Amino acid sequence: MFPKSLATSRNISNFIQKFSGLSRLCSSSVTIAGSPCSPRYDVSVIADLIEKQHWSKLGFHVKDINPNELFQQLMSSELDPDLCLRYYTWLVKNRNISVSLELTFKLLHSLANAKRYSKIRSFLDGFVRIGSDHPVHSILHAISMCDNVCVNSILADMLVLAYANNSRFELAFEAFKRSGYYGYKLSALSCKPLMIALLKQNRSADVEYVYKEMIRRKIQPxxxxxxxxxxxxCKTGKMNKARDVMEDMKVYGCSPNVVSYNTLIDGYCKLGGIGKMYKADAVLKEMVENKVSPNLTTFNILIDGFWKDDNLLGSMKVFKEMLDQNVIPNIITYNSLINGLCSGGKISEAIGMHDKMASAGVQPNLVTYNSLINGFCKNNMLKEALDMFDSVKGQGTVPTTRTYNMLIDAYCKLGKIDDGFTLKEEMEREGIVPDIGTYNCLIGGLCRNGNIEAAKKLFDELTSKGLPDLVTFHILMEGYCSKGESRKAAMFLKEISKMGLKPRHLTYNILMKGYCREGNLKAATNMRTQMEKERGLRMNVASYNVLLQGYSQKGKLEDANILLNEMLEKGLVPNRTTYEIVKVEMVDKGFVPDIEGHLFNVSTKS
DNA sequence: ATAGGGTTAG
Known part of the structure; x- marks a missing residue:
């Protein structure tokens, strides 16, 4: 029923002593009948009612008593914490009474002392979900009211986990940090979901922080x-640090597994720059040396990495290698290969791969179709694209907005704007909503066709709906510039800001290019000043290229040379375009392109 | 805990 200790005289006198202080608050329900004074009801009766869940009786029994005070009384009377919890739940849910944080966590402390961990877990789960939204610092303060650090650590750990499990990641992070200030030791169990959540939000630095804190607080990862x-x-390109963590693993008695190696390989694949695939390959060798076998994911990562590094042959070699090792390719393998072949313009090979996957019994999906449709569109095979599109629809697969956008763009690029609009109407009939990308394709088509008025009209319709994005502006501005109306284009800068968008380098580069084409170098230079002074955007290589082109075309080679020096002094690396614009000056400065077109400086290369 | 696609500007 209730703990024996409740019956001890010490507890009862304690109870009465505390309660008598409240007598003024609830004098009608308490009779002080001489000595020893006792309330008209006692804890045992209430405990019994809670135990039997006679809520209406209980409600009647305590109707004149301040519920918070009674709860406090029950807590200090060492009533079974399970019963306290039951009473608490009834108070909060049925009587809509809020209990103070201190009292709430007093309850959780006693539950923790009784090792009722799963009850605490589900309690906290609801507590953070319904979000009585107490500030995290108040909650941790409430936790700290008890001086058992172990118990407090457990509660703090469960709090972090509850936040993380209920998608309240910011609060989970805050609770993690504050737990550190109190010296509470959390577990890897609650750190993991927190880190995953932070990673999903691309907060790599915060993941790293949590990791370092784990080490500092001696939480075993x-x-x-x-x-x-x-x-x-890896996602933020900090490959050296990633490798350091790999080393840390060994120190902490963990061995890197196939996922660790795959992650590292993928990190190198997605890194920019030359020679990254060499490094990815080195990790592959390393994992094999350490007796970790590459799996399907490993091969898929490498296949994707190679063709994205313009090395389709490399991808095909990996594909062959995986077949040799009897690793069965899946849909991701085939989609990556088809996409690679399409991007390399090898459409017939892509179709061949599509057939191959069918005969291997792998069903193509929308990703496959979109890759092929895109490949067709980009390689002047609109008919094939439309055929595939029809067969996709024929088999009941619903194309996406982007499927339509690719086709609409293909029509527009062929100058068939009307067909583009027809397709847009078709998608609307099918219940697929055109997005800003759809409109951008159409506006671009109109601009390229020289119909800037129609483009502007469509743009105005979008503006009234607040739809245009920066790309829309770029397309339209480019349209005006190519008509020799760069001044009109420049007026859109104000509109961009009005819509709450931020101009970027490209925005200004389009305008500078327009002015340069008109031979108005002064206006182009003004644009540069505006970009740098008003926006704080420093000239990048593309910006320099635009101005260099402008100066060269006007025969102002000396000015071009000054600009080029300025660019080099800033440490900017000229690219192929730079070289093509100011070849003579570049050669003078010792720059030579290698066989692949990458520039290198002969004079600095010893 | 790791792997794939798709538009518009460049």
């Missing part, structure tokens, strides 16, 4: 948490 950290570092 496991393979999973290590892999999440490695992934976070």
């Amino acid at each position: 496991n393979v999973f948490t290590f892999n999440v950290v490695i992934n976070a570092l």
